Amino acid sequence: MSxxxxxxxxxxxxxxxxxxxxxxxxxxxxxxxxxxxxxxxxIKAYPYLILGTSTTGVGDLQDDWDSFLPTFSKADLSDKTVAIFGLGDSASFSDTFAQSMKVIYDAIHDKTRLIGQVPDEGYTYDASEAVIDDTWVGLPIDEDNEYDQTDSRVEAWVAELKKTFV
Ligand SMILES: Cc1cc2nc3c(=O)[nH]c(=O)nc-3n(C[C@H](O)[C@H](O)[C@H](O)COP(=O)(O)O)c2cc1C
Known part of the structure; x- marks a missing residue:
């Protein structure tokens, strides 16, 4: 098993x-x-989890996560290592860019080990609660406007995760 x-x-x-x-x-x-x-x-047996969501509404969690997160966050995550990525549209939703990651972060950050935080450099948007002290709680991806940067962003992020996910 992986x-x-x-x-x-x-x-x-x-x-x-x-x-x-x-x-x-x-x-x-x-x-x-x-x-x-x-x-x-x-998913109980996996030590490493990667959680991905898109942003909907005004900075809200993707609908299927809305149903699953309450169950997921009640599970014992103490022996897991978790990374988050989030999709958003930094042009049309510049005030809530990729903010859905913060909803997942709030639900689990004190119950597990979180890695995969990303510096805010290189992103253009007005505001997002998913940024804490100039650092994203996970990897933001913008397929609507910056699709040409997705591969390099994902590759750099996975290279970082591989240092822990062995
Ligand atoms: C109704 C609606 C609301 C959205 N709200 C936001 C938002 O608040 N912040 C943001 O960054 N992106 C927002 N988006 C953009 C999506 O997150 C983005 O297009 C994403 O790539 C969609 O991913 P998916 O196809 O996996 O759902 C919204 C999109 C829709 C359709």
Whole structure:
């Protein structure tokens, strides 16, 4: 069994595509789960989790995560290491860019070990609660405006995660 589980919620497919890119960079060591149907039992044995969400509404969590997060965050995550990525649109939603990551962060950050925080440099937007002290709580991706940067952002992030996810 792989050690890494990638859990994603995606309304239009962008987050799913990024989740697949991340999986491919782990060379067969990661499994993909859509949170619209995953059961807690299926992911219990994985020590490393990557959680991906898109942002909807005004900085809100993707709908399938909305249902799954309350269950997920009640599980025992104390022996897990977790990283978050979030999709957003920094032009049309510049005041809440990729803010859904903060909803996941708030639910789990005191229950688990979080890694994969990203410096704010290189992103253009007005505001996001997912930034704490100039650092994103996870990896923001903008497929609507900055799709040409997605591959390099994901590759750099996965290279960092690999230092811990062995
Ligand atoms: C109704 C709606 C609301 C959105 N709200 C936000 C938002 O508040 N912040 C943001 O960064 N992006 C927002 N977005 C942009 C999406 O997060 C973005 O297009 C993302 O790539 C969609 O990913 P998905 O196809 O996996 O759902 C919104 C998109 C829609 C359709």
């Amino acid at each position: 050690k890494i589980a990638i859990l994603y919620g995606s309304s239009g497919g962008n987050t799913e595509q990024v989740a697949e890119k991340i999986k491919n960079l782990f060379d067969g060591n990661a499994d993909l789960f859509n949170v619209d149907s995953v059961k807690l039992d299926e």
